[in-house]
Amino acid sequence: MSDRWYEKAVIYCADIDTFADSNGDGVGDIRGMIGRLDYLARLGITCLWLNPVHPTPNRDDGYDVADFYNVDPRLGSLGDFTELVHQARDRGIRVIIDLVVNHTSDQHPWFQSARSSPDSPYRDWYVWSQAQPEDRHQGMVFPGEQAETWTYDRTAKLWYYHRFYKFQPDLNIKNPEVREEIKKICAFWLQLGVSGFRMDAVPFIIEETEPGNPNSPKDMEFLSELRQHIQWRQGDAVLLAEANVEPEQLKDFFGDAGGSANRIHMLFDFMLNGRLMLALARGNPEAIIDALRDTPKLPDGGQWATFLRNHDEVDLSRLTAEQRNEVFAQFGPDENMQLYGRGIRRRLAPMLGGDRRRIELAYALQFSLRGTPVLRYGEELGMGDDLTQDGRDAIRTPMQWNMAPNGGFSTAPAGQLVRPVITGGEYGYEKVNATLQRHDTRSLLSWFERMIRTLREAPEVGSGSCAHVDVPAPSGLLVHRADDVTGTMVFLHNLAPEDGVVDLSSLFPEADFPNDVLADQEYAEPGKLDKLAVAGYGYRWIRLCRKP
Ligand code: GLC
Numbered sequence: 001m002s003d004r005w006y007e008k009a010v011i012y013c014a015d016i017d018t019f020a021d022s023n024g025d026g027v028g029d030i031r032g033m034i035g036r037l038d039y040l041a042r043l044g045i046t047c048l049w050l051n052p053v054h055p056t057p058n059r060d061d062g063y064d065v066a067d068f069y070n071v072d073p074r075l076g077s078l079g080d081f082t083e084l085v086h087q088a089r090d091r092g093i094r095v096i097i098d099l100v101v102n103h104t105s106d107q108h109p110w111f112q113s114a115r116s117s118p119d120s121p122y123r124d125w126y127v128w129s130q131a132q133p134e135d136r137h138q139g140m141v142f143p144g145e146q147a148e149t150w151t152y153d154r155t156a157k158l159w160y161y162h163r164f165y166k167f168q169p170d171l172n173i174k175n176p177e178v179r180e181e182i183k184k185i186c187a188f189w190l191q192l193g194v195s196g197f198r199m200d201a202v203p204f205i206i207e208e209t210e211p212g213n214p215n216s217p218k219d220m221e222f223l224s225e226l227r228q229h230i231q232w233r234q235g236d237a238v239l240l241a242e243a244n245v246e247p248e249q250l251k252d253f254f255g256d257a258g259g260s261a262n263r264i265h266m267l268f269d270f271m272l273n274g275r276l277m278l279a280l281a282r283g284n285p286e287a288i289i290d291a292l293r294d295t296p297k298l299p300d301g302g303q304w305a306t307f308l309r310n311h312d313e314v315d316l317s318r319l320t321a322e323q324r325n326e327v328f329a330q331f332g333p334d335e336n337m338q339l340y341g342r343g344i345r346r347r348l349a350p351m352l353g354g355d356r357r358r359i360e361l362a363y364a365l366q367f368s369l370r371g372t373p374v375l376r377y378g379e380e381l382g383m384g385d386d387l388t389q390d391g392r393d394a395i396r397t398p399m400q401w402n403m404a405p406n407g408g409f410s411t412a413p414a415g416q417l418v419r420p421v422i423t424g425g426e427y428g429y430e431k432v433n434a435t436l437q438r439h440d441t442r443s444l445l446s447w448f449e450r451m452i453r454t455l456r457e458a459p460e461v462g463s464g465s466c467a468h469v470d471v472p473a474p475s476g477l478l479v480h481r482a483d484d485v486t487g488t489m490v491f492l493h494n495l496a497p498e499d500g501v502v503d504l505s506s507l508f509p510e511a512d513f514p515n516d517v518l519a520d521q522e523y524a525e526p527g528k529l530d531k532l533a534v535a536g537y538g539y540r541w542i543r544l545c546r547k548p
Helices: 030-035 037-043 078-090 109-116 176-191 221-233 247-254 270-282 286-294 321-331 356-368 391-395 434-438 444-456
Strands: 011-014 047-050 094-099 150-153 158-161 196-199 238-241 266-268 303-306 372-376 465-468 477-484 487-494 500-502 515-519 532-534 539-546
Touching: 030 037, 030 078, 037 078, 037 444, 078 094, 094 176, 176 221, 221 238, 247 266, 270 286, 270 303, 270 321, 270 356, 286 465, 286 477, 356 444, 356 477, 356 487, 356 539, 434 444, 444 515, 477 500, 487 532, 532 539
Parallel strands: 011 047, 011 372, 047 094, 094 196, 196 238, 238 266, 266 303, 303 372
Antiparallel strands: 150 158, 465 477, 477 487, 487 539, 500 532, 515 539
16 A cells, blocks of 8 residues: 555645734734644645745735745744644644745846846846747736736846746746755755645746747756655655646656656646536536546556646636637636636636535545545635636635634734635625534535545545446446555446436445445445435445455
8 A cells, every 4th residue: 555645635725814814914824824723634634735935025926936935924934834834743734835936026136136237146047038039929827917928127138038927037947056946945945844845837947948939848857856856855745736738748747767756746637627627517527537538647656636626717728619618608607707718717616506516526526536635725615706806816815714704814904904805695704604614514614524534534545546437327427436455435426417326236246335435415225236326416435345
């Protein structure tokens, strides 16, 4: 059995500044997060992924870093940070942090120095061009909010490259000093106790940008170098990467040294994410079955990270235009719900019309598929979005803790909060909050606790194999199984509103005492597995066998 912790982890993603404010200044902080660790421990998560914690002008929610060796003073101090890591560990929770090294903030002293003089030691840390690059209006990540990828800097009298916003100049990965610095940044945070990094924008980090060449070469070897470095510093540290690229390129990101992943340990499965959305929109699992079938076999130690929602828009760019429109029609019909022409800036609960059955179904499905599940804060409560906020801020509203003003997030006056708390209506904190749900065993939060506990008793999910079970079944029903040396589970998820029945008796004649370990309701005992009923939007997780 694998003892790689990340294969059995449940990852929870939170932004410190919208989680819990301990000092009443309107901004969530590290001490506030420490105060909520018991909540996270009870939920059952095993790894906390923190969105950027570094000092920042905060023009891209912290993804514009001004100092890689500190925490933003709004959030607390490095002392608070190490206390958080320690307290989390005491509760069996590891901490990983965002590593945003494709670019810095334009306010970073490196960039300020680089632009100021050709003799600056940092000049070559960024990507410059004398002439105006022809591909200047290509490759934008935020179309509509970003007009170009090269901007003229009047101080330097040169063009600089920025894959993202123009206040995020790209670092020059070709420069050995930059590579060494990135390793040093990793080593620093490992020394402070983190268990690894969520690496931001990896395909862009390794891009050896050439002005005028929109398909500049990529240096995959940097990922091997970095992996070797962090693994040497801390054997069980992980890299979890954001690399939303074509499926055939993904294997290169894992690397394959004699059958073992020697670059990134875990990649977010954007392809599956898009297909999950499509399948949920259609009420038909075909797209997921395709994804399971098309998934390349990963090298040993390589792992997928699955998700339904994250801190960005739902990115549907890997679907065809027609498929994307199907998802838009169901989950984001208004233009105001859509973003960058490719995505949806909503949380899952409102996308599914607040239908509790469908929310449970979607999360039961995500958590039972291959890979390590990642959950965005507030999703466990069914929090909503605030479409009056700009862009992705719609889904970055403060955590809703209780009935107190500001949902218990902060004691500051409402106008002083980092972002408004969702108030009133179906998703307002008065109705959707952790305390109310804590006291209700039928709440979504209680369900998440049960579901995660169940998952953690099923090590074959995540570290074992995962396969579609091809049997005659109603069109909305997905049957899949997970196997490893510890046992076998079979899963039924009904994406359609109609009830269904499936016969699995011929497939699993050996099942001794199959039993439902999680289901949307009480069903008759599975017995011989010949008449397994599943309600519309229902699901059953059935344990077939468990080996000691
Ligand atoms: C990643 C992050 C996103 C950020 C961007 C630039 O895509 O997920 O939130 O804006 O990188 O750093």
